[in-house]
Amino acid sequence: MSAVHGANPLRDAADRRLPRIAGPSGLVIFGVTGDLSRKKLMPAVYDLANRGLLPPGFSLIGFARREWADEDFAEEVYEAVKQHARTPFREEVWQQLIQGMRFVQGDFDDDTAFEQLKSTIEELDKAQGTGGNFAFYLSVPPKFFPLVVQQLKKHGLADQKDGSWRRAVIEKPFGHDLVSAKELNEVVHEVFPPEAVFRIDHYLGKETVQNILALRFANTLFEPIWNRSYVDHVQITMAEDIGIGGRAGYYDGIGAARDVIQNHLLQLLALTAMEEPASFDADALAAEKTKVLGAVKLPKDLGKSTVRGQYAAGWQGGAKAVGYLQEDGIDPQSKTDTYAAIKLEIDNRRWAGVPFYLRTGKRLGRRVTEIAVVFQRAPHSPFDHTATEELGRNAIVIRVQPDEGVTVRFGSKVPGTQMEIRDVSMDFAYGESFTESSPEAYERLILDVLLGDSNLFPRVEEVELSWKILDPIEQFWDTHGKPAQYQSGTWGPVEADEMLARDGRSWRRP
Amino acid sequence: MKTDLTDTTSSKINKALVLGRRAIGTPAVGMVLTLVIVTDEENAYDALKAANEASREHPSRTLVVIKRVSRSPRDRAQARLDAEVRLGADASTGETVVLRLYGEVVDHAQSVVLPLLLPDAPVVVWWPVNAPSDPANDPLGALAQRRVTDTYAAEQPIQELTARADAYTPGDTDLSWTRITPWRSMLAAALDQVVCEVTSAEVEGEEFNPSVELLAMWLADRLKVPVRRSKSAGPGLTSVRMETDAGPIVLDRPDGSLATLSIEGQPDRAVALKRRETAELIAEELRRLDPDDTYATALRFGVERLDEEAATVAPETVVDTVVETVVEPAAETAGEAAPAAPAAKPASKKAPARKAAAK
Numbered sequence: 001m002s003a004v005h006g007a008n009p010l011r012d013a014a015d016r017r018l019p020r021i022a023g024p025s026g027l028v029i030f031g032v033t034g035d036l037s038r039k040k041l042m043p044a045v046y047d048l049a050n051r052g053l054l055p056p057g058f059s060l061i062g063f064a065r066r067e068w069a070d071e072d073f074a075e076e077v078y079e080a081v082k083q084h085a086r087t088p089f090r091e092e093v094w095q096q097l098i099q100g101m102r103f104v105q106g107d108f109d110d111d112t113a114f115e116q117l118k119s120t121i122e123e124l125d126k127a128q129g130t131g132g133n134f135a136f137y138l139s140v141p142p143k144f145f146p147l148v149v150q151q152l153k154k155h156g157l158a159d160q161k162d163g164s165w166r167r168a169v170i171e172k173p174f175g176h177d178l179v180s181a182k183e184l185n186e187v188v189h190e191v192f193p194p195e196a197v198f199r200i201d202h203y204l205g206k207e208t209v210q211n212i213l214a215l216r217f218a219n220t221l222f223e224p225i226w227n228r229s230y231v232d233h234v235q236i237t238m239a240e241d242i243g244i245g246g247r248a249g250y251y252d253g254i255g256a257a258r259d260v261i262q263n264h265l266l267q268l269l270a271l272t273a274m275e276e277p278a279s280f281d282a283d284a285l286a287a288e289k290t291k292v293l294g295a296v297k298l299p300k301d302l303g304k305s306t307v308r309g310q311y312a313a314g315w316q317g318g319a320k321a322v323g324y325l326q327e328d329g330i331d332p333q334s335k336t337d338t339y340a341a342i343k344l345e346i347d348n349r350r351w352a353g354v355p356f357y358l359r360t361g362k363r364l365g366r367r368v369t370e371i372a373v374v375f376q377r378a379p380h381s382p383f384d385h386t387a388t389e390e391l392g393r394n395a396i397v398i399r400v401q402p403d404e405g406v407t408v409r410f411g412s413k414v415p416g417t418q419m420e421i422r423d424v425s426m427d428f429a430y431g432e433s434f435t436e437s438s439p440e441a442y443e444r445l446i447l448d449v450l451l452g453d454s455n456l457f458p459r460v461e462e463v464e465l466s467w468k469i470l471d472p473i474e475q476f477w478d479t480h481g482k483p484a485q486y487q488s489g490t491w492g493p494v495e496a497d498e499m500l501a502r503d504g505r506s507w508r509r510p
Numbered sequence: 511m512k513t514d515l516t517d518t519t520s521s522k523i524n525k526a527l528v529l530g531r532r533a534i535g536t537p538a539v540g541m542v543l544t545l546v547i548v549t550d551e552e553n554a555y556d557a558l559k560a561a562n563e564a565s566r567e568h569p570s571r572t573l574v575v576i577k578r579v580s581r582s583p584r585d586r587a588q589a590r591l592d593a594e595v596r597l598g599a600d601a602s603t604g605e606t607v608v609l610r611l612y613g614e615v616v617d618h619a620q621s622v623v624l625p626l627l628l629p630d631a632p633v634v635v636w637w638p639v640n641a642p643s644d645p646a647n648d649p650l651g652a653l654a655q656r657r658v659t660d661t662y663a664a665e666q667p668i669q670e671l672t673a674r675a676d677a678y679t680p681g682d683t684d685l686s687w688t689r690i691t692p693w694r695s696m697l698a699a700a701l702d703q704v705v706c707e708v709t710s711a712e713v714e715g716e717e718f719n720p721s722v723e724l725l726a727m728w729l730a731d732r733l734k735v736p737v738r739r740s741k742s743a744g745p746g747l748t749s750v751r752m753e754t755d756a757g758p759i760v761l762d763r764p765d766g767s768l769a770t771l772s773i774e775g776q777p778d779r780a781v782a783l784k785r786r787e788t789a790e791l792i793a794e795e796l797r798r799l800d801p802d803d804t805y806a807t808a809l810r811f812g813v814e815r816l817d818e819e820a821a822t823v824a825p826e827t828v829v830d831t832v833v834e835t836v837v838e839p840a841a842e843t844a845g846e847a848a849p850a851a852p853a854a855k856p857a858s859k860k861a862p863a864r865k866a867a868a869k
Contacts, residue, residue, distance in 0.1 A: 007705060009732045010698035015804040017691045017794070021699040049782070052692055055699055056771045057779040092768040093782040129703070129776040 022450035024055050025133040026100065026124055028117070030108070030148055031140040032062030032073075036171070040202075041139065042077050043084040044442035049097050050087040051439075053447055057128035059100030061120055065107055073103035086440055100128045108140070108147045114155040121157070132164030135198075135449050141250070142173055146187045153191040160196070168192045169449055171200050172263050176254060177474065178467035185460050194460060198449045203264045203369075204456040205441030205448075207430065208404040212271045212371070213280070215398070215406065222396065223276075225375070227350045232393060233503075234356045235372040236268050237510050238400075239364035241316060243488075244338070248329030257308070257340035257470060260360040264369075266293065266466045267458060268400070269356055272371055273346055282454040286462065293465040297347045302476040307484065307496040309339035311363040314488035321363055321488040337483050338362045341496045342473060343503075355503065359496065363488040368510045369400040387419045395508075405429035513595040520625035523593050523607055530597040531605075541604050543796065544628045546635045547574045548619070548650055556788070557638040558606065563789035568796045569603040571628050575650065576609065577616045589615040591622060620649040627653065632799045636792065639663045646679035656799050658792075660685040667720040668813055675809045680801035686720040687805050688791045692783050693725060693747060696761055696771065704773055706756035711737045714751075716744030725750065726816055728808040736819040746785050 011018070027045065029037050048054050062073045077097075082089055102120050106113020124130050136157070138148055149168070152158045158166050168188060175181030188197055203209055216223055225231070238260055244251045251259070270289040277284040299305035312323040325332050339361030346356065375394040388411070397407040405428050412424040448456055484493035491509065500506050511534060513526045545565075547557050554576050561572050580586040590612040597605055609622055627633055633654040635645070641659035642648040651657045661684050664670040674684060701708075711729045715722035722739055725747065730737040733752075742748040745766040752759045757774020761781070769783040 008698060008701045009708070009734070010694070010701050010729075012732070012804060015694075016798055016800075017688075017802070017804070018695045018698055021695060021702070023699075024703050052695060052782070055703070056696065056781045057777070090782065090784065092784050095768055096780045096782045099780055127777050128779060129773070131703070 019051070019053055020447070020451060021053055022055050022058070022447060023133065024057060024129055024131040025135065025450050026059035026061065026121070026128070026130040027135050027137060027446070027450070028061040028063060028121075029137045029139055030063045030144075031138070032103075033064045033066050033076075034139050037062075037139050038076075038080045039084050040440070040442045041137065041446070042080040043086065044440055044446050046077075046081040046085045046093070046097065047087050047440065047443050048447055050085075050090060050093045051443075054097075054450075056096070057100060057130060058097070059102065059124045059128050059130050060097070061117065061124070062101075062103045063106070063113070063117060064103075065105070067105055068103045070101060070103050074098050074101050077101065086443075100124060100130075108144050108151060111151075111155070114151050114157070118155050118157055132162065133166075135167040135169055137169040139171060142175075142184070145170065145184060149188055149191045158191045165196065165452065166192070167196045167198060167449060167452070169198045169200060173254065173258065174199060174263070174463045175467065176258055178464060178471050181463055181467050185463070189460075195454065197460075198445075198454065198457045199459075199463065200445055201263050201267055201458050202441040202445065203400070204267060204458070205443075205445040206400060206404075207439070208398060208400045209268065209271065210456070211406075212268075212398060217276050226373070228352055228354045230375055231351075231354050232374050232376045233354055233505060234269075234272060235374065235508055236265050236272070236356065236358045236370075237372070237508075238264060238360045238369040239367060239491075239510065240360075240362045241364060241367045241489075243311065243321060243363050244324070244327055244330075248327055252330055252334055252336050255308075255337040255340070256360050256362065257337055257342070257474065261340055261342065261358055262466045262470045263458070263463075265358045265360060266296075266469065267462070268371055269293075269296075269344070269358065270462070272373070272398075273351055273356070275350070280455070285455060286459050290459075290461050290465065292346060292348070293462060293469070295346050295348045295351075296465075296469050297345045298469065298472055299343055299345065302473060303480060304502065305343040305499065306473055306476070307339075307341045307493060307499050308337035308477055309361065309486045309493040309495070310334075310336070310483040311338050311361075311488045312485040314363075314490070316363055316489035317366070323485070323488070324362075335477075335482050337477070339364075339483075339486060339492050339496070341492065341499065343499065344469070357500065357505075357507075359492065359507070361486075361492050365489060365491050365509075367402065370510050371398040371400065372396070372508050372510075373398075374505075374508075383419060383421060388421050390420070390422045392423045397508075403429065511597050512600055515593040515595065517590050518593050519591065520622055523595060523609075523626060526593075526595045527597070527605060527607070530595055534598045541569045541571055541628055541631065543568060543632045543634055543799070544571045544573065544626075545796070546623055546633065546650060546654065547572065548635060548637050549574065549576060549639060551576055551578065553638050554608070557636070558608070560788035560792055561636075562606070563787075564792040564796060565604045567793045570796070571604055571626070572606045573623055573626055574606065574608045575619050575623065576611065577619065578610055578612045580613055580616075586613055589613040591615055618649075620653060623650060624653060632656070634658060634796060634799070636795075638788075643673050644677040645682055646677070654681070656681050656683065656795070658683055658685065658795050661720040662686045662689070664720075667718050668723060671720050671723055671809065672813060675812060678806055678809060680803075680806070683795060683802050683805055684720075684724075684809075685788075685791050685795070687724050687802075687808070688794050689721050689786065690725045690728075690747065691794060692786075693750065693761070694728065696769070696781055696783060697729075697750060697752070697759075700752075700759050700761065700771060700773060703776070704754070704756050704759070706754035706759075708733045708735055708752050708754045710735050710753045712740060712749075712751045713737060713747070714740045714742050714749040715747040717741050719744070719746060721747055723813050723816065724808055727811040727813070728804070730816055730819060731808055731811045736822060737816060738820040739816070 104117045104120055125132055160166050175184045270292050274288040274292040277288045310324040314321055324338050341359035344356045373396045381388055391411040395409040399405050408426045409423050411421040414420040414422050484495045486493040511530055513530055545561055549557050554574055558574055592610040594608040611619055634656045635651050635654040636658040645651040645657040661667045661670040713722050713726040726737040726739050748764055749762045760772045761769055763769035763783050766785045769781045770778050771781050772778045
């Protein structure tokens with residue numbers, strides 16, 4: 001990319017109005033009839049085109065079992081875009097996109113379908129000038145990964161030749177433990193070189209998550225206190241208010257820890273705790289993230305420092321909800337966790353002795369993801385005990401979703417003749433103080449794939465290190481006890497509260 | 511909500527803003543900048559509408575400064591300030607104050623505006639029409655980090671451009687420049703796709719459209735080649751043609767909405783290139799508040815130099831009302847002859863042009 005741009009006299013680093021436009025390329029989506037594709041991928045492609053970030057001639061190929069003609073596919077994309085796109089619908093943008101839209105019908109083991117895919121790609125190279133550059137988005141259940149990847153290899157679709165590129169985009173889960181993750185990586189890397197594999201963790205595409213780095217490393221205000229001398233503990237929460245919905249088949253046996261902690265929460269932990277990278281390029285970032293993930297230490301007594309739970313029947317936000325064990329397709333004896341809370345420590349000079357509490361769950365109070373860095377109390381207070389009775393700990397809360405922003409909590413005097421200090425919060429919200437509305441995570445990530453920019457994608461080492469952290473916990477859970485029950489619509493099992501109470505702390509109510 | 515204040519002062523307006531905010535229940539403000547619109551009564555409505563739309567992306571305090579014309583000596587001697595404070599639903603996401611200046615205070619608008627600026631936030635001044643010849647030294651312009659003019663709205667756009675170049679101060683910018691961002695980004699993307707040496711270029715657009723000149727100057731500056739301009743019926747810019755050693759690259763937009771990108775040896779492609787509304791232009795302008803060096807370089811290239819350099823290639827094409835049929839074949843020949851002659855040397859650049867002229 002840089003070589004081409006260097007030679008282009010119209011490109012200039014100082015010219016900041018010109019957006020980063022992907023080079024000639026196309027996107028192939030496997031499993032294009034799926035939910036993710038309809039709700040996120042297709043709208044993201046349209047939004048990118050609408051913002052003028054896709055190259056002229058950009059092509060989109062859908063691959064699925066359904067018997068569609070190109071027009072049916074276009075119609076489906078049209079509906080998806082109309083319903084879910086972030087930016088307003090514009091006819092001329094649609095006209096630009098529709099010229100490069102194709103559909104290939106077939107099963108993943110169908111050789112003729114892959115031959116047809118190959119000829120479609122060649123046809124698009126001629127008709128749309130995509131230059132042989134294609135990204136393959138595997139929006140399919142993980143059990144099909146090996147098959148699809150092998151088919152791509154077999155039909156020569158993964159070959160990078162004459163300066164063109166072929167990239168693979170895969171979604172979580174990246175295996176269900178270290179062994180299976182390694183197997184999966186072997187399968188994918190046998191066909192695509194490591195730098196051509198993009199693992200999507202859509203959290204990393206979120207503005208707020210990228211802002212963690214800006215907040216920490218572009219300011220002088222926070223970094224000096226971002227260590228064990230001032231920080232008491234860190235809480236990273238991702239809560240959902242929904243149950244498993246129709247995903248029983250996928251979810252049972254996987255559970256909350258594998259589904260969320262292994263990827264999203266450990267990535268958030270890495271970004272929150274890592275040292276300053278030498279630069280903002282992909283290698284430097286990955287190096288720091290790997291370092292901090294490698295320094296994560298599990299507590300000795302896993303029984304006391306981890307909690308898992310299952311939601312029981314109850315009321316969630318005014319609607320009656322069934323318990324996990326009563327959901328359709330779930331074994332009533334299932335030991336799958338729908339709530340998981342774990343305590344981790346990071347064994348380095350900056351964080352020694354500072355616990356990181358990670359929790360995630362379904363059917364909790366409300367949908368929220370946040371990182372709370374909670375500070376120690378002032379070592380000495382000149383005020384009476386009664387004056388500071390209502391004063392909590394200072395905290396910096398990074399709200400990842402919804403209502404993206406940052407909150408700083410500190411004590412302030414209550415107006416009046418008495419000295420009374422109470423917590424107040426100072427708030428920065430993206431929605432109200434920003435110069436550009438935030439793009440969807442998938443927009444950013446798809447654009448980065450097309451540009452070949454791997455900053456925001458976890459690498460193999462990170463995935464494997466995350467499994468190394470989680471595997472012992474899962475093994476412990478397999479052999480010890482069973483999940484605690486918590487009422488739907490609450491903030492998780494009492495065991496989780498007790499876990500923090502033992503350390504003299506408590507969970508924030510997000 | 512709306513509060514009307516007649517014969518008022520800035521401090522009373524500030525008080526009305528605080529009271530108004532408290533009344534609608536949003537005492538905290540998260541506004542990122544103050545946008546000052548300097549205009550006459552005639553253009554105020556459209557400008558404010560555009561600014562309000564843009565404020566969805568950039569919550570701001572918008573101050574509309576309307577200088578009223580005094581029609582009698584008595585009016586001129588009397589100074590008066592009327593204000594209309596709009597908050598909440600009446601002002602999109604920010605706050606709006608419409609200031610009407612009568613009489614002598616017209617010459618001291620900065621004294622009204624200064625107390626109303628948001629603390630610590632950047633200030634942008636926008637003149638939709640009748641921009642001062644030296645924006646940075648204008649009393650209102652001096653308050654701002656960024657000064658937005660629009661030469662497209664001027665009586666004599668090309669002269670206006672030259673004046674802008676002479677008075678340029680970092681932070682100046684022009685909506686005619688903003689309008690061509692999509693063109694520039696598409697042309698840059700086109701050159702990403704082919705490795706080639708551009709030998710000459712042509713920009714075609716409607717008459718009295720300074721965007722044509724700005725785009726031509728930008729291309730001439732970046733590519734270091736002669737760039738010709740030609741006229742069309744519009745709307746706006748209609749076409750850019752770059753002759754390269756790998757064949758011509760043409761971006762053609764006859765209808766102001768959907769363009770076609772043609773690159774030699776590659777299929778033609780449709781490209782969305784819609785003419786944008788003022789609100790979108792303002793939103794883009796507010797996105798970055800640092801000086802636009804690329805604009806400065808392009809602006810300072812100068813229209814005269816553009817004409818001179820274009821003249822060295824094909825003198826007759828600069829003359830207006832050129833018959834299209836004559837120009838086109840000439841350009842074709844120049845393009846085809848180009849690969850034989852390396853582009854860097856001016857001498858060799860002349861050769862195909864002479865051949866063309868001889869036809």
